[in-house]
Amino acid sequence: MTNIPLLHSAEVAAAKTAGRPIVALESTIITHGMPYPQNLEVARQVEDDLRGEGVTPATIAVMNGTLHIGLEPHQLEALAQAKSVAKLSRADIAACMATGGTGATTVSATMIAAHLAGISVFATGGIGGVHRGAESSFDVSADLLELAQTPVTVVAAGAKAILDVAKTLEVLETQGVPVITLGQDSFPAFWSAASTFKSPLRMDNADDIAAAHQMRVDLGLPGGQLVANPIPSQDEIPAAELAPIIATAQADAEQHGIKGKAVTPYLLQRIYELTEGRSLTANIALVRNNARLAGAIAQALSANAR
Numbered sequence: 001m002t003n004i005p006l007l008h009s010a011e012v013a014a015a016k017t018a019g020r021p022i023v024a025l026e027s028t029i030i031t032h033g034m035p036y037p038q039n040l041e042v043a044r045q046v047e048d049d050l051r052g053e054g055v056t057p058a059t060i061a062v063m064n065g066t067l068h069i070g071l072e073p074h075q076l077e078a079l080a081q082a083k084s085v086a087k088l089s090r091a092d093i094a095a096c097m098a099t100g101g102t103g104a105t106t107v108s109a110t111m112i113a114a115h116l117a118g119i120s121v122f123a124t125g126g127i128g129g130v131h132r133g134a135e136s137s138f139d140v141s142a143d144l145l146e147l148a149q150t151p152v153t154v155v156a157a158g159a160k161a162i163l164d165v166a167k168t169l170e171v172l173e174t175q176g177v178p179v180i181t182l183g184q185d186s187f188p189a190f191w192s193a194a195s196t197f198k199s200p201l202r203m204d205n206a207d208d209i210a211a212a213h214q215m216r217v218d219l220g221l222p223g224g225q226l227v228a229n230p231i232p233s234q235d236e237i238p239a240a241e242l243a244p245i246i247a248t249a250q251a252d253a254e255q256h257g258i259k260g261k262a263v264t265p266y267l268l269q270r271i272y273e274l275t276e277g278r279s280l281t282a283n284i285a286l287v288r289n290n291a292r293l294a295g296a297i298a299q300a301l302s303a304n305a306r
């Protein structure tokens with residue numbers, strides 16, 4: 001590891017030394033997923049939620065070429081306000097670090113960093129997936145292929161309805177990624193607790209999810225698990241209500257020629273405008289809910305390691 005410019009925050013370093021549970025958090029949700037200042041408030045809130053459970057948060061980002069495992073409060077603040085920060089996936093994290101750049105990590109890059117730092121559990125909002133129209137655009141998120149090769153359990157609220165959920169589930173199955181929904185049979189749809197799709201797997205508690213993670217490690221299987229955690233019902237936006245809004249956002253993206261990496265942030269922003277901020281309120285609730293579950297999984301894993 002000597003050649004890797006990598007820095008742990010003080011609290012992450014202390015937690016590692018003491019063998020306390022740690023949960024990784026991504027930073028693209030801060031820079032590209034939510035507007036300032038709510039992004040900073042949410043990032044702090046999620047970190048505090050984890051601390052309240054006795055779990056150490058490790059928000060991951062690249063700053064001036066250094067891979068940070070855990071951000072100090074002033075770094076989090078700077079990142080939340082930074083303009084034109086790169087959005088890093090597996091494809092560009094090394095180039096960013098090698099050239100002294102600054103970038104926020106998506107799910108794929110955060111998984112790579114978490115694994116490098118020995119962190120097994122990661123909480124986010126939603127993962128990237130197969131976009132609608134992928135049969136012509138080929139827009140399939142690197143997140144799906146990362147789940148197939150990096151042994152980190154990722155807690156998300158399912159796949160956003162801006163994606164082609166059926167194709168996303170197919171790719172995950174092909175890639176050998178376990179998709180485990182907590183406490184219900186339906187695969188959740190991010191802002192909505194249920195979708196019309198059945199979850200490939202279902203578990204009802206964090207201990208079972210931790211045991212499944214450990215079993216994959218013991219079997220020598222590469223790759224992680226996707227844990228789909230439904231948004232609490234009081235916070236959801238029903239799928240029927242969202243459908244026309246998503247269709248409008250998608251049409252707008254097409255009309256403006258939005259492509260590649262810009263697609264997901266554009267759609268999130270447009271849906272935020274079209275729902276007059278309700279999508280953000282739901283997003284905040286589900287991220288906090290995911291952090292709670294990730295904390296419980298990390299605790300179960302570290303209890304079993306003792």
Ligand code: PSU
Pocket residue numbers: 026028029030032033034105106107108125126127128129140141142143160260261262263264268
């Ligand atoms: N979904 C959200 N908010 C986000 C993202 C997804 O609700 O901020 C971010 C995550 O960082 C995810 C990335 O890894 O978008 C996927 O981008 P793409 O679709 O370009 O692969």
Ligand code: MN
Pocket residue numbers: 139140141142260261263
């Ligand atoms: Mn994409």
